[in-house]
Amino acid sequence: MKQTILDKNELEYFFVEESYGGNQDLFPDVTMRDGGCGAIAACESCIYFARTNEMRNLYPHPIQEISWNEYHEFAYIMKHYLCPRPNGIDTLELFMEGFEEYLKDMNDTRLQMEGFHGTHTYEEAVQAVKAQIDAACPIPYLMLKHKNEKGPLEDYIWHWFILAGYEKKEDDLLVKAISYGEHKWFSLKEMWDTGYDKKGGMILYHI
DSSP: OOOOOOEEEEOOOOEETTEEBOOGGGOSSHHHHHHOHHHHHHHHHHHHHHHHSOOGGGSSSOSSSBOHHHHHHHHHHHHTTSOOOTTOSOSHHHHHHHHHHHHHHTTOOOOEEEEEETTSOHHHHHHHHHHHHHTTOOEEEEEOOOSOTTSTTGGGTTEEEEEEEEEEOSSOEEEEEEETTEEEEEEHHHHHOOSSSSOOEEEEEEO
16 A cells, blocks of 8 residues: 655756766775765765755865766865774764864864764654754665565665655655665664664764
């Protein structure tokens, strides 16, 4: 039975040439292909806010037509702040510490961050996602291990990606996840119930 859409909101996102956002699989550097998702989530955030909130100093290239070369150059700048490591950027705190250093170096402290850990309830996560998207803020999302490792979430396990929309159904909230140059819709209820004690979570932005 098809469920009724009760509420829906999507952010206006950007393309890198033909790609919907960036794509770490296209990096020539294997360390970025395998472990650069945290840096890429920060890059995507910077480009988004440079385009929507006039934070032009966060992204050093033109914001209307984004080329792969420019995107890659920027990602390698961010790599110094969110360097790939054996376990990845596997906590919200590591992401915030590295990204805050970049923001300080860019002399822009308007963008504030709050860690929303996976220990919150699903109902609290629903409210956080809706509030962020309704405030026109993308959400860096950290997924660690997940019990459904062979399902639709397989490529998003132990991975940072961006949430840029939601669709409220009668018994769940679907979220628009952006990574690998494309977007997919996932059940937030399934994502949030990882089945493991060590959990990721979300970065909430405040301007």
